[in-house]
Amino acid sequence: MASREFKDHYREQRIFVNRTIAAVLVVFMMICVLAARYYYLQVVQHDVFSTLSDRNRMQLQPITPTRGLIYDRNGVLLADNQPTFSLTIVKERVSDMEETLTSLSDLIEITPEDLASFEKRLYQRRRSYESVTLKTRLTEDEIARIAVNRHLLSGVEVEAELIRYYPQGEDFAHMLGYVGRISEQELKNVDPANYSGTQYYGKLGVEGHYEELLHGKAGFQTVETDVRGRVLRVLEKVAPAPGADISLHIDTELQKVAVQALGERKGAVVAIDPSTGGILALVSTPSFDPNLFVTGIDTASYQALQSSPAIPLFNRALRGQYPPGSTIKPFIGLAGLDTEKVNTGTTVWDPGYYQLKGDDRKYRDWKRQGHGWVDLKAAIAESCDVYFYDLGYRMGVDPMFDYMYRFGFGQLTAYDIDNAREGILPSKEWKRGMKGLPWFPGDSINMSIGQGFMLTTPLQLATGAAVLANRGKWVAPRLIRTINEVEVTDVPSPEDVKVNQEWYWDYIIKAMEEVMHGRHGTARGSARGAEYRMAGKTGTAQVIGIKQGERYDADAIAEEYRDHGLYIGFAPVNNPRIALAVVVENGGGGSSAAAPVARKVFDAYLVGSTQLQAAN
Structure with missing residues (x-):
C-alpha cells in the first residue's frame, strides 16, 4: 500500500507570513521613497519649482522707452515718432518655425528681404521670450487676415510700436542721420538691460551722436499669461523714462x-x-x-x-x-x-x-x-x-x-x-x-x-x-x-x-x-x-x-x-x-x-x- 503525504500547514503558513512581511517591507520602502521625493520636491526644492511654475504663467517683459523728438531752433519738428503695427514672432512659443513662416506667407506678402532680416535678428543676442519683428507697417487688411487665423499661429502677434519718421525728408538726411535696426555689434556696446526690447539705434548725425539722450531708459512689467502665451493681466510695472527732446540751432x-x-x-x-x-x-x-x-x-x-x-x-x-x-x-x-x-x-x-x-x-x-x-x-x-x-x-x-x-x-x-x-x-x-x-x-x-x-x-x-x-x-x-x-x-x-x-x-x-x-x-x-x-x-x-x-x-x-x-x-x-x-x-x-x-x-x-x- 502506497504511503500518503499530508499537507504541512505550518510550513505554508510560515511562507505566507514571510512573503507578506516582504511585500509590506517593499511597499513601506516605496512609500518612504515617495515620501522622500515628495519632501524633496515640496520642501527642499519649493522655491525652484515655484519659480519655474511662475515662469509658465508669469513673464518679465521689457518696455521700450519712447524716443525723444528733435526740433529746429523755431520749434519745427525734424524727427517724429509715428505709430505702426508690426508682425512679430516669439521663437520660444513656436514649435515649427518653417511651418509658421510658410503659413504667414500664405496669408500676407512677406518679401525675401523681410525673411532675411528676420533670420538675422532671430539669432542675435536677445532675452528669452523676446519678440522678433518679421514685417513692419502692416495694412488693415493684413492685420485682419492674421487676426482671423490667430488660433493657428502660436507665438505670432501683431504689436503696435512707434517708429521714427523724418517729416523733412531728404533736406536734413546728412545732418540728422537716421535710426535703423540695432546690430549685433551695437548691442555689445550698450547696456543690455536698457536696450532690452529696443530694435532701433541711431546710426549717423544727430541721431547717432545723441543716441543715449534720445533713447531714454527702458521699463519692465511682470505679466501673467495663459498656455498660449497671451497676456491675461499685468502684475507689476516699472514705467520707462522717455528719451530727451532736443532742439538744434538749425533753421x-x-x-x-x-x-x-x-x-x-x-x-x-x-x-x-x-x-x-x-x-x-x-x-x-x-x-x-x-x-x-x-x-x-x-x-x-x-x-x-x-x-x-x-x-x-x-x-x-x-x-x-x-x-x-x-x-x-x-x-x-x-x-x-x-x-x-x-x-x-x-x-x-x-x-x-x-x-x-x-x-x-x-x-x-x-x-x-x-x-x-x-x-x-x-x-x-x-x-x-x-x-x-x-x-x-x-x-x-x-x-x-x-x-x-x-x-x-x-x-x-x-x-x-x-x-x-x-x-x-x-x-x-x-x-x-x-x-x-x-x-x-x-x-x-x-x-x-x-x-x-x-x-x-x-x-x-x-x-x-x-x-x-x-x-x-x-x-x-x-x-x-x-x-x-x-x-x-x-x-x-x-x-x-x-x-x-x-x-x-x-x-x-x-x-x-x-x-x-x-x-x-x-x-x-x-x-x-x-x-x-x-x-x-x-x-x-x-x-x-x-x-x-x-x-x-x-x-x-x-x-x-x-x-x-x-x-x-x-x-x-x-x-x-x-x-x-x-x-x-x-x-x-x-x-x-x-x-x-x-x-x-x-x-x-x-x-x-x-x-x-x-x-x-
Missing part, C-alpha cells in the same frame, strides 16, 4: 533755401551763427530719404543709392575734402601782416605769372594779363595769385601752417558732430612722413593760394569764416541748442586767435568787403542790391592739373574734372549774424557758382521772412 527755412540754391548740383553749404557757434544750416547735395532706412531699406533701393555717380550717401559738408583755393587768402594775408612779412604799403608787380629765380616754371595768375601793381587789400579783393605766391614764398610753410591751424584747419573743432574729416594742413613733417620728400619753395607757393597738398571740408571753411567774423574769438561749432528746453551753454572751444595789432582784423575784413562791394571785387555781381554789407572771398579749386602754357577750357573736359567753385563770407560786416561756406563741385569759378548761392542764403536769413528776423 529749417534756411536749410531749405540752401538746398534750393544748390539745386541739382553736387555741393555743400554750412552756415554758422558767429555769436553762439550754432550751426544754422548743414546741407549736402544730392541727398537721400532717411525714412527708407528706419525699418530696413530694400536691396534694390540701396543698390541704386550706392551705384549712383552723384554719391548721395556721401556727406560732402563733413567728409568732402576740397582744395580751398583762394578762400584762404584772407587767412594768409593776416598771417603775412602779423609776421611782418608784408605791411599795408607792400606792393607786388603782377605781370600774369610768378617765377622763382633760376626756375623756368611760371606760376600763373588766374588773370592772364596780370593785375599790375597791387597791395594786400587789392590782392584779396581781386584775388591776385601773384601777390600771394610772393607772400607764400617769403613766409614759408611754418607760419602758414601755424595761422591756418589756429583757425581750425587740419583739425576737428566741432562740439557734437561725428564722422567729420580733418582735411589736410600740410607741413614739412607731414610731407616727409607721407611723401618721403623735403618741403620745396614751390610747395609754399601752391599752398599760399589753397592748392597743392592742402584739403579742407566745408565745415572747416565755415568755421574759419566765423572765427574771422568774430575777429579771432572762438566759439566751437555745434548743433545742439537745448535738451528738454534747457539751453546747452558749456561748450569747450579752442583758444582765441591773437594778433599783434587789432587793426589787422579791420584791414582784412575791409578787404573781404571789397570782394563783395568793391569796383573790382571778384563777387561784386552777387552783392548788387543788397540791403546790408557783406564780407566774403571766392575761390576756384583745380580738380586736374593744367600743363605749362595751356589754358583751362571747361567745355573741353568732362564735368567731373571741372573746377570746384568755393565761397566763404559773413554778414552784416559790422555785426556778423551769419558766417558760411559754399562748395559747388565742378561748378566752375567761385564768383559765378558759389557766391550766388551764398547771397540767397544771406538774404533768407537777414531780410527774408519775419520768422527768421524774430528768431534772431
